[in-house]
Amino acid sequence: MNDRMMKAGILSGAMTALLLTAAPARATEGGGSAYPHGAEGWMTGMLxxxxxxxxxxxxxxxADRLNDGDGEQVPVDFQVEAFANTVRFVHVTDKKILGGTYAFQVLVPLVDVSVDMRERRDHRAGLGDIVVDPFILGWHFDKLHIAAGVDIILPTGRYNKDALANIGRNYVTFEPAVAITYHDPKGPELSAKLMYDMSTRNKATDYQSGNEFHVDFAAGWNFPKSSLGVAGYYNRQxxxxxxGGMVVGDGNRGTAFAIGPTVKVQAGKVPIMLTWQHEVVARNRSQGDKLWIKAIFSLGGGQ
Incomplete structure (x- = not known):
């Protein structure tokens, strides 16, 4: 397997894609999180x-259910489907800072979301919220790899405070992230990307979502041309x-945990990752399933 492409799982990163309603009190805010949980897995700490x-x-x-703060289903008809395709450009320089390699990135999502809820149906499609990270550092210690940065999620997606489905959030989110990977090309791999989201206020609704800690993870075994394992995410507000400066309801503090199988294969020089994740725990948010397909391409420019 091409070592250059094997290492292209990379660093901290985020894309804004699936903007789902999390509970009736949060429907105008898009609900859920600014970050699409579960986006990263294999080799996430490897710049x-x-x-x-x-x-x-x-x-x-x-997703076909909304859960309250105890994880019990809210008695309301609900269905959401979301498709997203995000292109992420990463440039890794030859510069060293604090012993780490300097890189930067931008992510551009195209999103299509449909929501049915309480005899209402809404659909939005188009450009989502763009993500930039102008300062990423990556370190390599034999089989241990670490990357760190601060993603900035920008309110570039279309937003309407009266809409049930939105593809933009109408506020900025700052997301410090640290990604760690233990990678043995002929053995085990453990990867985790830890993030903390701090969102600004939505000026259209005077609503400010709470801060969130979340982690994407993967664990598996690397074979010569493929890898098998499990991947998922944990999120806690x-x-x-x-x-308006007042706590909304019980605070709407969401929690989620998802897990499922993941596989990585090599198609020529292009690594492709396929992951399915089922949310086994969801509180103050929607509960459902995700399917991810991720491919990595080298555009050249290095040695």
Missing amino acids: PPEGTYLLNYSTYNS TTDDRQ
Whole structure:
């Protein structure tokens, strides 16, 4: 397997894609999180060699229930389907800072979301919220790899405060991230990307979503031309949602845990990852399933 492409799982990153309603009180805010949980898995802490890379994420998300703060289903008809394709450009330089390699990235999502809820149906499609990270550092220690950065999720997607489905969130989110990978090319792999989201206020609704801690993870075994394992995510909101300076309801603190099988194969020089994730725990949010297909392409520019 081409070592250059094997290392293209890379760093901290985020894309804004699936903007789902999380609970009736949060319907106008798009609900859920600014980050699409579960986007990263294999090799997420491995910054690739110097050069330019294109990563393509395609995802399908479906949910047919809303849960309250105890994880019990809210008695309301609900169905959401979301498709997204995100293109992520990463450039890794030859510069070293604090012993780490300097890189930067931008992510551009195209989103299609449909929501049925309480005899209402809404559909939106188009450009989602673009993500930029102008400062990423990556370190390599034999089989251990670490990457860190701060993603900035920008309100570029279309937003309407009266809509049930939105493809933009109408506020900025700052997301510090640290990704760690233990990678043995002929043995085990453990990867985790830890993030903390801090969102600004939505000026259209005077609503501010609470801060969130979340982690994407993967664990598996690497074979010569493929890898098998499990992948998922854990999300916990750490502060209350507020509107007009007041706590909304019980704070709408969401929690989620998802897990499922994942496989990585090599198609020529292009690594392709396929992952299915089922949410086994969901509180103050929607509950459903996600399917991810991720491919990594080297655009050259390095040694």
